[in-house]
Amino acid sequence: MLGWSGLVHHYAGATDTLRYVDFSLGRGRHLLLRGASGAGKSTLLALLSGLLRVQQGELEVAGTSLAGMSARALDAWRGETLGVVPQRLHLSDALTVAENLALPALAAGQRADTARAAELLEGLQLAELAERRPHQLSVGQAQRVAVARALMRRPRLLLADEPSANLDDDHALHMLALLLDAAEREACTLVIASHDGRVIEALSAREDVAEVVLRGMQPSGQMEVPTGSSTSYWADEGFA
Numbered sequence: 499m500l501g502w503s504g505l506v507h508h509y510a511g512a513t514d515t516l517r518y519v520d521f522s523l524g525r526g527r528h529l530l531l532r533g534a535s536g537a538g539k540s541t542l543l544a545l546l547s548g549l550l551r552v553q554q555g556e557l558e559v560a561g562t563s564l565a566g567m568s569a570r571a572l573d574a575w576r577g578e579t580l581g582v583v584p585q586r587l588h589l590s591d592a593l594t595v596a597e598n599l600a601l602p603a604l605a606a607g608q609r610a611d612t613a614r615a616a617e618l619l620e621g622l623q624l625a626e627l628a629e630r631r632p633h634q635l636s637v638g639q640a641q642r643v644a645v646a647r648a649l650m651r652r653p654r655l656l657l658a659d660e661p662s663a664n665l666d667d668d669h670a671l672h673m674l675a676l677l678l679d680a681a682e683r684e685a686c687t688l689v690i691a692s693h694d695g696r697v698i699e700a701l702s703a704r705e706d707v708a709e710v711v712l713r714g715m716q717p718s719g720q721m722e723v724p725t726g727s728s729t730s731y732w733a734d735e736g737f738a
């Protein structure tokens with residue numbers, strides 16, 4: 499359902515290369531991508547979401563092989579398959595909460611599903627706030643709106659890049675609980691990229707979360723690729 503093999507990404511002009519150790523996520527599990535700054539988390543998320551094309555190797559996401567897909571096909575696939583919670587939420591202050599929830603459908607040239615919006619607003623205790631603008635919300639309320647927006651099109655995969663960045667402990671754990679609850683309720687796979695010790699500690703304690711620890715740029719031809727179980731790669735605890 500989610501996995502890759504021989505996956506390599508090379509940025510133009512860079513001397514080194516990002517190589518991702520082969521991985522396959524078990525059914526019903528979520529994924530934590532760990533690794534220090536520059537380890538390749540965002541690059542892998544961009545590959546998983548089809549924002550970067552697969553240059554080498556195989557990548558399967560939600561049952562679809564992304565290698566070789568056209569940019570146009572990737573755009574359509576992304577809208578139907580993925581929900582993304584951006585690090586800085588990226589809610590539009592020019593729009594109300596309800597209008598923010600309509601954006602993913604409008605961006606895809608479709609009509610907004612108002613029944614779906616109402617269901618999510620209710621489920622995330624946002625119904626009273628539907629006509630407010632994001633700047634009139636608390637941090638926790640804005641987080642819930644961003645999660646609701648990501649769920650609008652019933653994604654099979656929910657992606658969050660550094661969801662706790664710049665948040666105090668309460669808000670960091672609130673965001674994590676929101677994402678896990680949403681994934682469970684919607685029966686979708688959660689993929690979180692993080693190098694935050696609070697997130698890593700909380701997720702490492704869960705049996706339904708697999709971890710991939712990334713190592714960053716590797717000189718071509720000098721990398722040893724270990725084999726391993728689905729829960730531990732590059733078991734280099736000092737790195738994250």
Ligand SMILES: Nc1ncnc2c1ncn2[C@@H]1O[C@H](COP(=O)(O)OP(=O)(O)OP(=O)(O)O)[C@@H](O)[C@H]1O
Nearest residue numbers: 509510512533534535536537538539540541542715
């Ligand atoms: N557009 C680019 N051009 C060249 N190199 C890039 C580009 N984007 C990222 N890189 C390099 O690729 C490597 C991985 O970057 P990436 O952003 O994926 O790491 P990350 O683990 O998400 O880091 P952070 O936690 O700091 O966001 C880094 O060495 C980075 O400098």
